[in-house]
Amino acid sequence: AWLQRQSYVAGTRIGAMGFSHGGGMALALAVEEVRQFTSPAAPRFRVSAPFYPGGCGVAITEQGRQLLAARVRIPTLIFHGAKDDWTPAAPCQAWVEQARRRGDPISIVVYPDAHHSFDQVDRPVTRLPFPRADGSGQRGVTLGGNVAARDAARRDLLAFLKRSL
Numbered sequence: 001a002w003l004q005r006q007s008y009v010a011g012t013r014i015g016a017m018g019f020s021h022g023g024g025m026a027l028a029l030a031v032e033e034v035r036q037f038t039s040p041a042a043p044r045f046r047v048s049a050p051f052y053p054g055g056c057g058v059a060i061t062e063q064g065r066q067l068l069a070a071r072v073r074i075p076t077l078i079f080h081g082a083k084d085d086w087t088p089a090a091p092c093q094a095w096v097e098q099a100r101r102r103g104d105p106i107s108i109v110v111y112p113d114a115h116h117s118f119d120q121v122d123r124p125v126t127r128l129p130f131p132r133a134d135g136s137g138q139r140g141v142t143l144g145g146n147v148a149a150r151d152a153a154r155r156d157l158l159a160f161l162k163r164s165l
Contacts, residue, residue: 004043015049015164017157020051020087021053021054023050023078024055026053027050027053029045029048030045030048033071034070047161048075048076049161052080052081052116052117053078055091055133056091056096070095071104072099073105075106076105078092078096078109079108079111079153080092080093080110081118082113084114084115087133089108112149114146116143117143117144117145118145119145119150119153120143120144121147121150123143123144125144127141128141
C-alpha cells in the first residue's frame with residue numbers, strides 16, 4: 001500500500017522478489033490460501049519472482065493444515081539451482097508441474113551447476129554445517145556463486161517481468 005502511494009511507482013505494476021527465505025516469502029505472496037489467511041484486504045502483488053525458495057507448495061491455513069495443492073494466483077517464476085542442497089529444486093519442480101496442470105500461472109527455471117545463492121558471484125563455493133531444508137535431518141549445505149546462472153537468471157527475470165507486467 002505504501003509503494004502504491006509513491007508518485008514514482010506504477011502502483012498497478014508492483015511485484016515481489018526474494019532470495020532463499022525471502023524467496024519463500026515471495027512465493028507465499030503468490031499463494032491464494034496464504035493471502036486469505038494473513039491479510040485478505042492487503043493490496044495484491046502483480047507478479048512473484050522467488051529465488052531458491054524452500055517449502056514449495058506448502059501453505060499453512062488457520063486450521064494448521066498443510067495444503068500441498070496450494071493455488072498460485074499471480075504470474076510466478078521460480079529461479080533455482082540444480083545443485084542446491086539447502087533448498088532443493090525437486091519439491092518446487094513437482095509442485096510447479098502439479099500447479100501448471102491445474103492452470104496456475106507458475107513456472108520454474110533450474111540452472112545447471114548452480115548452488116544455493118548462485119546469484120552472489122563474489123561468494124566462493126563453500127560447504128556449511130547448516131541443516132538442510134528438505135526435512136531429512138541431514139546437515140551440510142553448499143552455497144556459492146555461478147556467473148553463468150546469475151547472468152541467465154537476470155535475462156530470464158527481465159523477460160518474465162516484461163511479459164507479465
